[in-house]
Amino acid sequence: MWAQTLSGPFRFEQVEVAAPDPAALTPGHVLLATRAGALCGSDLPNFRGGLWPHPAAEDGWGATRAPGFPMHEIVGEVVASRHPDHSPGDLVVGWASMFDGIAELVVTDGDGLAGYDAGLPATTAVMLQPLACVLYAAEQLGDVTGQAVAVIGQGPIGLLFSSVLKARGASRVTGVDPVDRSDVARVFGVDETVTARAERWAGRLSDADRPSVVVEAVGHQISTLQPALDAVAPGGQVFYFGVPDDRVYPFDMMTFLRKNLTLRSGVTLERRRVLADAGAYLAEHPGLRDCYVTHVRPVAEVEAAFTAAISPRPGQLKIAVDMG
Template sequence: MMWAYRVDGPGFVRRIERPDDRRELAPGQVRLRFMVAGLCGSDMPKLNGIVVRKGTPAHDGAPIHEVVGEVVESASATLPVGQRVVGTGGGVTGLCEFLVVPDQRLIPVPDALGDVEAVSIQSLGTVLRAADRLPDLSGKRVAVIGAGPIGLSFLHVLKQRGAAHLTSIDPVDREDTARRYGADEFVRMRSTQWVDTLQDHERPAVVVEAVGHQHASITDALRAVADHGFVYGFGSPDDPDYVLPYQQIYERGLTLHAGRTLGDWHGVLAGSRDYLLKHRDDFSDYVSHVIPASDAQTAYSLYARPQRGRLKVAIVAD
């Protein structure tokens, strides 16, 4: 038997015991013993029943995908039994004692990093991959909508890449943290309100939307950006169709880019590992709460409510 969690109604999870299905691993797969997982904004719609993977009932598991684990069984040529690894796996059923993940989505954890520190590698990697798609930021005004964990990662990365003036926008009072991660200016208001305050000379050349899950912030980013500017939609959508201000896009020569991280997870994770090791001190408070798996409901409830002082929430094995 193994412990696992299942969604037990919108916003609620319940711990259960279920048989450990020790089916034979496919080539390249490894079986992990759960050590740590990080909660992500993209887990919340699944928790609330808004998004469920096709063919998978919501009650079969609890969503989590940023994982650190120990390899306990291996059909991989590169990840032996006993190896500590970090990566992406689990999806809507990730919060369980053992999970099977393809080795292409994992890399070894360096000895220098603790388990909780290492869990940030997956999400930071997606930010670095997105930043590779942005235009040259040298000397430019840049804005990031959202100052949660993803928004903070963007602040750090974009400052390192040469942004001359970096604005962070969030209705939650996260000014001290945003400035530590690279913001030159913090605007405590909703993005819709922020847009209405902008003078033409204050408009950023690049805007990153790091909120997702609703329509307004993408529209706000397009309204805020300077003429011929670039908007990157990072936050994941909950709806299949969005209504966008196409006339503004057309007449002002704007570029809208979006997309999830696909493909070379080894490269994404390795680049993130190296970045985190280089800037380890800067990310020392990135995981603000560490909660045991036996109290997973507290972790999900905490993460679901944006608030001052709450950044990345990690769930650790008891």
């Protein structure tokens, strides 16, 4: 089968590797023929040459040169299954559990997959995976009805947070990003677009304007956690969603203490449930379908897709890869 593999920083090459043996599937796993994938911010440090920082689920530390790495947001057709809820021919969306989704065939944990509306193109359906992550995170914040919220980072994840928190009853959603996202603010439920760095925004807030909830949706660096702590109202919540590249972050404990804050974070659990919830959410908010995935590249151009993703710009949100 074909697979794309990182041959060095900023460089992919297509290789031929042995296809997985359906007879070798372990209980709970499925073999997928991939149809589409999408780039997540957590894939980009590896493209730049960074070390894989997270323990792989099944066999220790992941390998940055493994065929198909790095991609976990996938859509595919079930070829073989040892999971009770997935059968050959099913169309599914979710996680490539070994982050090896840039390949013709992928073995993955069936608990991270769910069916989707077959009327959706695969390159649109792939958005259900990040949407599921955001829905699960938003649940952890509890009832936000009537509260002012702010989302630092208005890329593909941050805009989904803006949409979901508005739909969950937030009275006002502020989106903060140095990249101008005013063209899509309305469809994602953003009431106020702040085109500036988070530090400048936080430093200019009056006490009356402080949000009760701040979501940090940037990740990968340490500079945007402090503005979240500075901006949030006393007694408020900060949700750190972005994946950390650094194991240890400097943390302003005095501000955290004096403002009686709550800091939340975490990975997505109950994946099949929230993938189903994501399908229902997209059906209720059909306007997201046409504006979330802004660019689709064929898999032969996956290197160009990653190169584009590391440079956020107006008009560019989620980048999908067509595996056909």
